[in-house]
Amino acid sequence: xKAVPNQAPxxxxxxxxxxxxAAVKRAQEGSSADFHLLYGMFGKPIYNFIWKxxxxxxxxxxxxxxxxxxxxxxxxxxxxxxxxxFWLYRIARNEVYQKRRRSQRSTPVSLDDDEIDYHNLxxxxxxxxxxxxxxxxxxxxxxxxxxxxxxxxxxxxxxxLAVFQKMSYDEITKVVGRSLLSVKxxxxxxxxxxxxxxxxxxxxxxx
Amino acid sequence: MxxxxxxxxxxxxxxxxxxxxxxxxxxxxxRECPACMRFMHEQAEMTDLLNAAIVExxxxxxxxxxxxxxxxxTVGKGTGIAAWFNFNDLFASVRMSSVRYAAAGCLLFLLAxxxxxxxxxxxxxxxxxxxxxxxxxxxxxxxxxxxFAAVDSGNPFRLERNTK
Numbered sequence: 192x193k194a195v196p197n198q199a200p201x202x203x204x205x206x207x208x209x210x211x212x213a214a215v216k217r218a219q220e221g222s223s224a225d226f227h228l229l230y231g232m233f234g235k236p237i238y239n240f241i242w243k244x245x246x247x248x249x250x251x252x253x254x255x256x257x258x259x260x261x262x263x264x265x266x267x268x269x270x271x272x273x274x275x276x277f278w279l280y281r282i283a284r285n286e287v288y289q290k291r292r293r294s295q296r297s298t299p300v301s302l303d304d305d306e307i308d309y310h311n312l313x314x315x316x317x318x319x320x321x322x323x324x325x326x327x328x329x330x331x332x333x334x335x336x337x338x339x340x341x342x343x344x345x346x347x348x349x350x351x352l353a354v355f356q357k358m359s360y361d362e363i364t365k366v367v368g369r370s371l372l373s374v375k376x377x378x379x380x381x382x383x384x385x386x387x388x389x390x391x392x393x394x395x396x397x398x
Numbered sequence: 399m400x401x402x403x404x405x406x407x408x409x410x411x412x413x414x415x416x417x418x419x420x421x422x423x424x425x426x427x428x429r430e431c432p433a434c435m436r437f438m439h440e441q442a443e444m445t446d447l448l449n450a451a452i453v454e455x456x457x458x459x460x461x462x463x464x465x466x467x468x469x470x471x472t473v474g475k476g477t478g479i480a481a482w483f484n485f486n487d488l489f490a491s492v493r494m495s496s497v498r499y500a501a502a503g504c505l506l507f508l509l510a511x512x513x514x515x516x517x518x519x520x521x522x523x524x525x526x527x528x529x530x531x532x533x534x535x536x537x538x539x540x541x542x543x544x545x546f547a548a549v550d551s552g553n554p555f556r557l558e559r560n561t562k
Contacts, residue, residue: 223469230462238457252461259465331451353413354448360415372406378413379406386444 206232208273215272218263226266230259233276236356237283243351244287246340254290258283277365284348284366291344330392338388342381349374350381399427401434408438412445 211232217225237258242251261282269278339347348367352358358366363374407424410416416424428434 226469227462227466230465234457234462235454238461239454242455248455252458255457255461256464256468260468263465263469328451328453331447332453335448335451353415354445355452360410360413375406375410375415379409382409382441382444385448386440389444389447 211275212272215266215269215275219266219269219272226263229262229275233279234259237279240280240351240356241283241287243336243339243355244284244344244347245290246336250290254283254286257286261286274365277362280352280366281368288344330396331389334388334392335385338385341388342384346377346381346384349377350385353378399423401427401431404434405437408434409441412438412441 214225214228214232218229234255238251238255241254241258242248245251245254258279262279265282269275339351342350345367349363352363352366353360360371360374360378363378364371367374369377404424404427407416407420408428411421411424428438
């Protein structure tokens with residue numbers, strides 16, 4: 192597997208665990224091409240993970256960049272290349288927390304309705320939806336995003352990992368460092384919070 | 399098991415992460431508990447709704463360009479000092495970052511101490527000025543026979559009495 196500059200992102204589903212470990216090992220030995228390959232595999236999931244946690248595109252770009260730079264500088268300390276995925280998500284999560292702590296010290300976090308312009312952000316596929324489905328998708332994303340930003344970080348992290356990143360609960364324990372029971376309970380509570388927000392939205396929509 | 403305790407297992411089952419030994423327990427309970435069955439259906443509907451509405455963004459190309467610009471020189475790529483001396487490599491075996499920084503601080507303090515001591519003992523400006531003069535003499539006024547002479551003996555602060 193050789194990376195070339197500006198290559199298209201490589202879906203994780205197309206990569207075997209052995210190929211991933213081999214790429215991580217080569218990147219640990221100093222291969223820039225293999226680090227680029229790892230970015231191709233994890234750039235998009237990490238970007239979307241950070242986006243759901245922060246709700247800000249500008250912060251997401253900066254934090255994605257910082258996450259991969261941190262991963263590059265610390266990569267040699269990763270003892271088990273097979274754990275790269277969880278290790279990278281942990282770095283991303285820590286970067287988000289650090290950013291939040293810095294922001295809370297300087298300015299209060301804004302939860303303005305207009306902060307996220309979903310109309311300009313929708314994935315290309317959504318443009319193929321019929322207009323009604325597209326409006327529903329836009330509104331649902333806004334509702335879910337507001338519910339996420341309003342909930343405690345420990346609920347938000349695990350909910351995003353389970354529902355949007357499609358991680359198993361076992362994998363989530365490796366990212367957040369909590370017990371399986373704790374993860375299970377936190378996802379349940381987060382689901383209740385999102386369900387309340389969605390119910391309120393659906394009721395408003397029916398009127 | 400009460401409904402309240404069972405429900406986290408129901409959502410885990412919907413996410414495909416319930417341990418196999420608990421699945422039977424959840425199924426049996428939900429079959430006999432209308433409230434939990436309703437909860438399961440509501441959560442399943444919500445999952446379907448979220449899956450249909452999920453927006454995934456593609457990271458803009460400028461992110462990788464910015465990362466690449468800031469990647470430090472690595473082994474096999476860099477030249478000069480960066481190619482053979484990497485500060486991170488030097489302390490890579492030290493796991494805690496605070497300990498790593500403390501070790502780096504000690505090393506810097508040691509280097510600074512060596513430079514300072516060298517400067518004070520023999521390589522300061524005054525010493526350099528004195529060392530440029532091979533020898534000189536100081537006359538005591540009114541007594542031409544009583545003189546001190548400095549001889550360049552490697553130590554510019556050492557004066558030897560001249561008995562001339």
